[in-house]
Amino acid sequence: MTVKSLVDIVDACPPDDGWGCSVTDDITLNGVPYAPFSKGDKLGRVADWSSESKDRDGRGGRSQYNRNFRDQQVYGANHAVIFNAPPTEDEGSFSVVSNVRDSGKTRFGRGGVFTRGRGQRGGRGDTRGGRGQFQQTRGRGGQSGGYGGYDRAGRPTGGSRGGRRFGWRDYDKPARNRDASINVKAEWSLLEEIDFTRLSKLNLEADNGEDVGSYGFLYPYDRSYEKPPVKGAEKRLTALDRAAYNVTASSDPVIQELADKDEATIFTTDSVLATLMTAPRSVYPWDIVIVRQGNKIFLDKRENAALDMVSVNENAADAPMDASEGNKDTINQPGALAEEATYINHNFVNQVVTEGESGKVDMPNANPFYNPSEDTDPPASKVYKYRKFDLSTNEDNPVFLVVRAEIDAVQRNASGEDQLVTVKALNEFDSKAAGSGGALDWRTKLVSHRGAVVATEMKNNSCKLAKWTTQSILAKADIMKLGFVSRANPKANDKHVILGVVGWKPKDFATQMNLSLANGWGIVRTIADMVLQQGGDKYIIVKDPNKPILRLYEIPAGTFEEDEDEEEEEEEEAGDDDE
Structure with missing residues (x-):
């Protein structure tokens, strides 16, 4: 408003009647919208420009955010706002739509990956968390492509490399698509599909079992391996050629003899039975063959089955990855680690016993699988105990189970009594490698x-330790020895050293692991009832390779027998070629 226009207004409104323009009777409100005020309206200022305005940063005015003005109201706010301009489209509800797919849920929710310190270089997102992330960067000098960042303590790094991401690579893990232990064929009939949640709720109390027969002999356990080794002078793991056997139940001559005598309804071995009893803890795929002969069933394993291998860090949150998942370290892939662990267990149990006639304990029966005329290697220290368990739920329908369990050594306690010992070995491949599961360095921490160290192994190898503990309880062992074997060089898997041995009572170790044998017996009895209700002769239980599910299939009677015949023919042909 100019000075001239202001003077004209003053001249038009003579101050005869006070301040302002004179009021005449000609002024009417007809056709003019009018909003009366209420007595409840409070007038704080003559002109309060901050009440309805917005700050420069887009936030509301002082009356919305300052508690000193929370009692003040905008004049006429409780009436219809009819003087306002027509409402326009709310641009605040719009957002940029991306045409790429979301990368999926992460530990912070869908697309909620938080990174610090890695900006965008040259317009390219330097992050691997997928699209739709929230990225917090701190540029240098106001640049959009920030090179600086903040470390965990909140200090600006200022370097070319930013701080470490929260949940390192948790969002970037590829989907685990493991292969099944066996290919399901079209002619197999799916009978039942059971998830692990249902299996975990099963429960059946069984007795402690009774011995039916004992075969073989035992060497005394060498206690010197329990002493902490001197740094640089650890005992090497040596390969000893000893004859050890892992015959399946239907091929065991002793089990066949017990079946002919109608000693039980279910016949199996401790490795197969422990795998089924600890199924809810398993992650890797496996399968168990069930053969039915009349009212008897045999829980078998296939030749070179997956359950014969000793897994490594199966239950770790950061489990070892395969080559298809981007792991270029060949010796630290799951298959190579399983072969290494199986090799270690086979040789460790033979090394920690003192061979000789002194202290040797013979069972009433000789080793049922050893044939001196055919086997060139001496038999290993082993006792095969055939034990019988009552799984009956009522007296009208008795159900018994016979299992072949194994004992590895014998030791004498302070009172001079012999104690039965089972021997197993945990192995360390590389505490700094991917897939180690956060394991401590055994050489410095054991x-x-x-x-x-033991707690970490319980977490990373829950399934493996549960199976070993179950096998020890089934054999009624007094002590379970766990050896700690590490690579002599983390980059090579052919040389190992023994760092120590620790012993536990199997039932005490089961309590520490929260292992319930009643749940395991419930799983076995449930599977047996499913099979006995069917009319077929052969079945197979398959653990889904990527889901916590067991599937029960009915398969043709001749399945796997043709494959075994083909393998035998190939071996014979290979032998002829060598000659």
Whole structure:
């Protein structure tokens, strides 16, 4: 408004009647919208420009955010706002739509990956968390492509590399698509599909079992391996050629003899039975063959089955990855680690016993699988105990189970009594490699932090330790020895050293692991009832390779027998070619 226009207004409104323009009777409100005020309206200022305005940063005015003005109201706010301009489209509800797919849920929710320190270089997102992420960067000098960042303590790094992401690579893990232990064929009939949640709720109390027969002999356990080794002078793991057997139940001559005598309804071995009893803890795929002969069933394994291998870090959150998942370290892939662990267990149990007639304990019966005329290697220290368990739920329908369990050594306690010992070995491949599951360095922590080392192994190898503990309880062993074997060089898997041995009572170790044998017996009885209700002769239980599910299939009677005949023919042909 100019000075001239202001003077004209003052001249038009003579101040005869006070301040302002004179009021005449000609002024009417007809046709003019009018909003009366209420007595409840409070007038704080003559002109309050901050009440309805917005700050420069787009936030509301002082009355919305300052508690000192929370009692003040905008004049006429409780009436219809009819003087306002027509409403326009709310642009605040719009957002940029991306035409790429979401990368999926992460540990912070869908697309909620938080990174610090890695900006965008040259317009390219330097992050691997997928699209739709929230990225917090701190540029240098106001640049959009920030090179600086903040470390975990909140200090600006200012370097060319930013701080570490939260949940390192958790969002970037590829989907685990493991292969099944066996290919399901079209002619197989699916009978039942059971998820692990249902299996975990099963429960059946069974007795402690009774011995039906014992075969073989035992060497005394060498206690010197329990002493902490001197640094640089650890005992090497040596390969000893000893004859050890893992015959399946239907091929076991002793089990066949017990079946002919109608000693039980279910016949199996401890490795197969422990795998089924600890199924809810398993992650890797496996399968069990069930053969029915009349009212008897045999829980078998296939030749070179997956359950014969010893897994490594199966239950770790950061489990070892295969080559298809981007792991270029060949010796630290799941298959190579399983072969290494199986090799270690086979040789460790033979090394920690003192061979000789002194202290040797013979069972009433000789080893049922050893044939001196055919086997060139001496038999290993092993006792095969055939034990019988009552799984009956009522007296009218008795159900018994016979299992072949194994004992590895014998030791004498302070009172001079012999104690039966089972021997197993945990192995360390590389505590700094991917897939180690956050394991501690055994060479420096095993003696001083033994509890932490064992707790980590319980977490990373829950299924494996549960199976070993179950096998020890089934055999009625007094002590379970766990050896700690590590690579001599983390980059090579052919040389190992023994760092120590720790012993536990199997039932005490089961309590620490929260292992319930009643749940395991419930799983076995449930599977047996499913099979006995069917009319077929052969079945197979398959653990889904990628889901916590068991599937029960009915298969043709001749399945797997043709494959075994073909393997035998190939071996014979290979032998003829060598000659």
